[in-house]
Amino acid sequence: MTISNETEQILRYISTRGDAPALGFEDVLLTGLARDGGLYLPETWPTFSATEISAMAGLSYPELALRVMTPFVGDEIPEAEFAALINEAYSVFDHKAVAPLRQLDHDEWLMELFHGPTLAFKDFALQLLGRLLDRTLTNRGARATIVGATSGDTGSAAIEACRDRDAIDIFILHPKGRVSEVQRRQMTTVMSANVHNIAIEGTFDDCQAMVKAMFNNHEFRDEIKLSAVNSINWARVMAQIVYYFHAAVALGSPHREVTFSVPTGNFGDVFAGYCARQMGLPIDQLIVATNRNDILARFFQTGSYAKGTVSPTMSPSMDIQVSSNFERLLFDMEDRDGARIRALMGALDQSGEFDIDADRLAESQKLFTGLAIDEEETLEVIRQITETTGVAIDPHSAIGVAAARRVRRNPASPLVSLATAHTAKFPDAVEKATGVRPELPARLADLMDRPERYDVLPNDLGAVMAKVREHAKTTSQEN
Numbered sequence: 001m002t003i004s005n006e007t008e009q010i011l012r013y014i015s016t017r018g019d020a021p022a023l024g025f026e027d028v029l030l031t032g033l034a035r036d037g038g039l040y041l042p043e044t045w046p047t048f049s050a051t052e053i054s055a056m057a058g059l060s061y062p063e064l065a066l067r068v069m070t071p072f073v074g075d076e077i078p079e080a081e082f083a084a085l086i087n088e089a090y091s092v093f094d095h096k097a098v099a100p101l102r103q104l105d106h107d108e109w110l111m112e113l114f115h116g117p118t119l120a121f122k123d124f125a126l127q128l129l130g131r132l133l134d135r136t137l138t139n140r141g142a143r144a145t146i147v148g149a150t151s152g153d154t155g156s157a158a159i160e161a162c163r164d165r166d167a168i169d170i171f172i173l174h175p176k177g178r179v180s181e182v183q184r185r186q187m188t189t190v191m192s193a194n195v196h197n198i199a200i201e202g203t204f205d206d207c208q209a210m211v212k213a214m215f216n217n218h219e220f221r222d223e224i225k226l227s228a229v230n231s232i233n234w235a236r237v238m239a240q241i242v243y244y245f246h247a248a249v250a251l252g253s254p255h256r257e258v259t260f261s262v263p264t265g266n267f268g269d270v271f272a273g274y275c276a277r278q279m280g281l282p283i284d285q286l287i288v289a290t291n292r293n294d295i296l297a298r299f300f301q302t303g304s305y306a307k308g309t310v311s312p313t314m315s316p317s318m319d320i321q322v323s324s325n326f327e328r329l330l331f332d333m334e335d336r337d338g339a340r341i342r343a344l345m346g347a348l349d350q351s352g353e354f355d356i357d358a359d360r361l362a363e364s365q366k367l368f369t370g371l372a373i374d375e376e377e378t379l380e381v382i383r384q385i386t387e388t389t390g391v392a393i394d395p396h397s398a399i400g401v402a403a404a405r406r407v408r409r410n411p412a413s414p415l416v417s418l419a420t421a422h423t424a425k426f427p428d429a430v431e432k433a434t435g436v437r438p439e440l441p442a443r444l445a446d447l448m449d450r451p452e453r454y455d456v457l458p459n460d461l462g463a464v465m466a467k468v469r470e471h472a473k474t475t476s477q478e479n
């Protein structure tokens with residue numbers, strides 16, 4: 001492959017808070033959150049020329065993935081080995097095209113990102129991440145303990161990605177009785193010895209606060225070799241960049257500019273679209289579609305980033321009020337000034353909000369458009385799409401389609417809405433909109449009959465840390 005000049009040097013990663021050591025790919029992979037509380041980003045964006053993008057036409061998904069991600073990995077993983085990991089990761093998808101495009105209307109498309117093992121787009125990143133982590137740890141003779149909190153989708157995708165991997169133990173905390181039965185069973189029916197599900201007698205926020213506290217406890221963090229697979233891990237963003245190239249090239253890039261609409265929660269998915277554009281992909285507009293938990297939609301309208309209270313919706317994977325990956329975009333918007341990011345994040349912690357300058361807002365609005373969609377319109381769009389195409393979509397995907405139809409700027413630019421989950425994950429909403437209850441696909445058909453295994457613990461950090469210590473194999477091993 002050809003690599004442009006810039007990427008011939010070794011790519012380093014720097015923290016958005018400007019106060020942590022620059023690292024190479026494998027260290028960033030293992031570290032997750034930077035020690036200064038920031039997120040890692042490439043020091044410079046690798047770029048592809050128009051000729052190089054043209055040459056991507058016709059590649060299979062794994063071939064394209066190798067081409068798009070190689071500049072981020074450099075020579076830290078030999079190319080043949082990286083190609084094998086990628087092939088394996090995407091061979092577990094049910095659809096041969098991996099991320100097929102379905103046409104909804106003239107120049108309007110749905111990119112189906114739900115053909116992986118847990119039926120949501122998070123499999124794209126996590127199937128690769130689990131394999132990358134296992135490989136890197138094994139090469140170093142090390143192990144890691146993954147701890148994460150989930151309100152639904154992330155937990156099962158992380159568990160599927162890490163199950164049976166020799167170098168990893170994984171602990172997933174979920175709020176007891178507050179995730180759907182399908183979502184819980186997707187996690188608790190995995191019987192692998194290295195998988196530990198913990199139901200916490202508390203809310204998702206309680207779970208998340210405990211995970212944060214464990215990460216901030218440096219002694220504990222080092223002792224059990226704590227690692228994260230949550231959406232702040234750079235490798236997750238990296239893997240998601242690929243499907244933007246995949247869709248755009250299929251629809252005529254680099255000769256045509258493309259518009260994407262992205263159902264958004266933690267801003268990881270749409271940020272990957274921004275990365276693709278920084279790498280040279282001609283993206284005309286990125287639509288940030290939210291449900292009524294609209295902190296991001298408000299930000300792109302007003303320049304004010306202000307926390308609200310989380311309100312439950314039919315699209316629970318987007319029910320968030322602070323978007324962890326947003327800090328990465330902010331870093332670029334603020335000219336990569338780590339001190340400035342520390343100040344803004346400090347203000348957010350203290351007063352629950354910050355504002356950015358009008359000129360920076362105007363600049364970001366050239367690419368990003370934010371819009372919140374309410375529950376009623378979400379149902380209406382599911383109904384409408386079923387009526388006009390014969391195919392139902394899930395509430396998350398519907399929010400993307402609805403927002404796109406309202407704020408798409410350039411009708412000459414093909415529109416791609418990201419379909420982030422399979423309808424069977426959210427059967428109640430889909431049935432309410434269409435009158436037809438979606439069925440689980442074959443790979444999960446017997447989910448409701450499989451045995452479950454999980455521990456129930458009180459909302460108590462000490463108890464959870466003790467449980468993790470007890471089962472994390474790292475404690476009894478090397479260094």
Ligand SMILES: *Cc1c(COP(=O)(O)O)cnc(C)c1O
Pocket residue numbers: 120121122153154231263264265266267268269270317318396420421
């Ligand atoms: C996680 C998730 C989202 C939100 O993606 P972010 O990267 O957090 O913005 C949207 N839809 C579904 C189904 C998800 O699981």
